Amino acid sequence: MNKKILCFSAAAVLLMASCKEEKTTDETASSGEVAATYEAKGMSDEYDAKIDEIVSKMTLEEKVGMLHGYSMFTNQGVEHLGIPEVHMADGPLGVREEIERMSWKPAGRTDDFATFYPAGGGLSATWNPEMAATFGKSIGEESRARGKDILLAPAFNIVRTPVGGRTFEYLTEDPFLNKSLIVPYVVSLQEQDVAACIKHFAANNQETNRGTVDVQMDERTLREIYLPAFEAAITKAKAYSVMGAYNKFRGDFLCENSYMLQDVLRDEWGFKGIVISDWAAVHSTKKALEAGTDLEMGTNKPTFDDFYFAKPLLEAVKAGTVTEAEIDKHVKRTLKLLFAVKAMGDTAGRAKGSISTDAHFKDAYNIASESVVLLKNSENLLPLKTDGLKSIAVIGANATKTHAQGGFGAGVKTKHEITPLDALKAKLPSSVAINYAAGYKTEFKPRSEGKFGDVVQEVNVPINTLDPKMIAEAVAAAKKSDVAVLFVGANRDYETEASDRMDLSLPFGQQGLIDAVKAANPKTIVVFIAGAPYDLNKTEKENSTIVWSWYNGSEGGNALADVLLGKVNPSGKLPWTMPVKLEDSPAHATKSFPGGATEEYKEGILVGYRWFDTKNVTPLYPFGYGLSYTTFEFANAKADKKEYATDDTITVTVDVKNTGKTDGKEVVQLYASKTGGSKVTRANKELKGFTKALVKAGSTESVTIKVPVKELAYYDVATKKWTVESGTYTFKLGSSSRDIKGEVSVNIK
Template sequence: MPSTIEVEASAAVAQLALSEKASLGGGSSFWESSAARGVPSFVMSDGPHGLRRQEGSAADHLGLGASSPATCFPPAVGLGQSWDGELMERVGAALARESQDQGVDVLLGPGINIKRDPRCGRNFEYLSEDPFLTSHLATPWVNGLQGGGVGASLKHFAANNAEFDRMRLSSDVADRPLREIYLRAFERVIRDAHPWTVMCSYNRINGVLASQNKFLLTDVLRRDWGFQGAVISDWGAVGDRVAAVAAGLDLQMPGDTGFFNASVVDAVLNGTLDERDVDRAATAVARTALLARYHRRDVSVDYTVHHALAREAATRSIALLKNDGALLPLDRSGRIAVIGAFAVEPRYQGGGSSHVRVTDLDIPLTEIRAAAPQATVEHAVGFTTDGSGGSDALCSEAVERARNSDVAVVFLGLAESNESEGFDRDTIDLPVEQLAVLEAVVAVQPNTVVVLSAGGVLHLAPVHALVPAILSGGLLGHGCGAAIANVLFGAVNPSGRLTETIPLRVQDAPSYLNFPGEHSRAVYGEGTFVGYRGYDAREQEVLYPFGYGLSYTTFAFEDLAVEPGNDGLAVKVSIRNTGSTAGREIVQIYASKVDSAVSRAPRELVVVPCEVVNAG
């Protein structure tokens, strides 16, 4: 941060009247902060995987109103599976260019809450069940964005791990899991990337609203971690501005009619609020506004270049979960049956505040035909995605297409109505009509590949038992079609790895009995044993473990050595591609402390380098 901005922000606030300082703590409109003498306003916008720029009466925080077209990169559930920090930084830089082009100063992301339970409706917007991997991916994303002159807003702070009753729910979590699991990624990103802002969440933490939580907003964020930016509220998260400012909140969003500003002035005058807290909040907002003005630049965006990046990111995010008999990659000739509504109407992003109006969209069926021009590719819808149930006619058509093909590619997943911001899922099952179609197809065509599209973990044991090959990309953004075709036909060797465990059944999840909560309280009874930590500690069998993913080639790890280093241990290992295809391997290094005085997981992820290794 330029030191002159610090000085200028403090000087600007020093010459303001109390009412002006209070006004800086509330937005002037839905997406814009307030201005004051010597302090400009700045513009904010959703979202983490694509810009959702709104103006005028279209403004809303639910993704319902119109927005300007933008690139939709893979949401975090997909992009996280790349495990690729360099790619994250390039996506952040591209988002900065689009934000600059559309007059946005602060982009509301990344979302780095931990995927505590597979049923959370907003898991598509978060990176992982592991805090180290989350910070490993979020830090370069913030660096890329802010390197392009646009501020990040790290969210949702903190312990916001369910959508159920989210305006009132209290996340009741002990200090160790709070620090080691739910705050760890925030701490690392703040220390390493210095985001301009942090967004506090709707929920309560141990009974105290996040927007009024002095322990989090002041003691931890500022005193322990040295955060120098502004704390802004999630939209509509503040009920008591005076209490929030005293706790450490700087900016309430969206704007109000002036009631809250007046309440701050009255509280200072009657002695219930220290004016120094108002000064702190006003200075933080002024600093952010001056940073935005300092970094504004005229840019032009080549959306074809960004579309190519979206395709690359989507391709790198696809995980190969099963490939019995080396069914994949497919031959580019012969007869291919493509089945499923998602092949022509792809599910590529989540629902709610992050919903992007796309500049372009790759349709999987179109891209499959383009990638295999010598093949005969026929499509059948197979099932509906509107919840109306199965159709015998649609299923029969799918079976006939599969019977007359050499291979069937079946697209399965969840519609936006099945998962979204604002509600959690009751189950992780695929719709029964989709499984019925898959069973019928496999009965006549054993060479069946399943392509999955969903923002959350699915119950895949029935699918695993039925088919020889499975691809999963989570949600892949608007480059989904080309990415899927590239992997299906081997133009790209899949290298995605799971960022969350896929259990044999949802009841095996460590948080199962304590999610989403009851009577507006969620007890984090699993403690630090979240995700793979819990499965490993209980020696619980899973379908696909955290970090899992196959390749079209094979790798050998040789000459492993662990040596003392300046900052801990240095791990060295040689990687050799033992197959015939170039591939990208993700080296995952885990550590454990066997003599710990407190209960710990058997192993925890500590290092994630990525390597591209040529064949031979």
């Protein structure tokens, strides 16, 4: 059997590893190597004496200047002491363009073009921690080339609702998959001498009323669902900074929440870095500072001197309500970060970085090419066979739409974004005629107004009326072509920060376009480009071929075209559950979302597939779902022992056979279930390991997944400890949460 596999497991996450036995031609990865690569050292204490000396020479005004914004994306440095400003940049999709120091207006520079990387949905759909490491390293190099000390990324709050405005960037609905991707990302980013700012801490799962909503949930839900990826980013990846979220949690704003910022973040997890407020997320001086916020940014005040951590803080110290020792504590944390990224101290050895390089565009391509999800291919229209193909209709605004910019929030200024139509024109034989029609307009109404607690499109409301002339053009193009490829979905003006969607309906009247094109040409391939679930019921029922892609970066069009043409065999898997209807999703089934002044997470630990699988609710497409141009069989699933102690690691192996004629990658997913009852409510199954295996046509690979017994623990609220119950556990191995192909049972002593 071959050893050319990608192996990512629970043990890999705890050690920050996957199973890397040898590199293959497509640079796939494995075990001991990754454990060493992703073992973060964290912030050094070697400069503490130097930091104490520096702080002793600072005036109170200089200290306070370091604790609040002094421009849109910096604090204030102290030049005579060699303390530089801390330079920050947004970066979920790539390093944001430079803006003016004192306003949000673009600076108009010509040297701030950057690579546009796939959004979080695309990265997570790869189910590949090596792609996350590639992402972190690549964007870290770009951050350094732009002189940044902190990249305000990654964002990885749990996808709690399908209509969440930031679903497109918030990775997944599963805490294990989130931490499996975040740790290699953060480690690889910080190896480039730039700090990750992990966000948004915490329970920041909706845009509706995000600045005021008070999130309420039980402690077990917090610990098992909403904190694991943050904890791993701190304790394993040693993230240097954390962004405090907008919302409240149990009554206190998260930037003045001592339980979250002090008790959990610092006392339990040992965090040594700095807490940066989200822009305008600070609401007090003394309370926010003493709770643990170190740097206040973006507060909506007339001048930077009016920030809560500016003149009001100076006045508080002079009045004796805040001690200078408290100020010193926060200044020292910031200096520690500056030494960690070599902005102070060993500055000569600091990484220089590079930006908008061919190598970085290749990184973006590699991520995108592993993210595309094949949802349906019942008539084998894909991959497209160009032999004998004379014409192809390319229809839909998303065939030509770029996604680097748009919506509310950070985009990327890039010179290079290949659209699907660009790519198909370059890759199809010259003998194939391309008949293009836009099909629909992406137009919006004026913003909706709503009362407190309503889900409102605060930014853009789509116009859903189709233009008869555009439909006629699309139908004509489809009729005269051998095959039609329809590019529909959404864009970043519709899926956006600061706005949750009202429902799952396709915007811009696209369902009517899909119906018309399918009627005109039975050989229609429907390609969705979007970041969040939509109502695909009618499309799934009436179309044989459906592909899902994402806001997939500078090379997104090339990656998508290569999948359609068969150069790349799709291996993406859905990172969230696509429901039949919105009311099936847990936050909506429990009538929790969007709440009002308070939002109670009534579904508890049953988020995403946990709810669907435990409540026996059938999804349209399950978590972890994705097809291939080949087929796979699983056999001989077994564990290395029958019984384990709590400190042991369980090794599960399974043979994966490629039964088709095309080489392909399969994601082997391991879900754990407690058999025979439990002291606490448990989900039907929980993801505890996965492996992405490259299997040649006709070959069989032996795949290994390691699960530390401690990964099977639940959080015991009474003892405030993680507890592993003794008894029998069943490991379910499959290609999605619903497609289980083998089981292994083990006993825990």
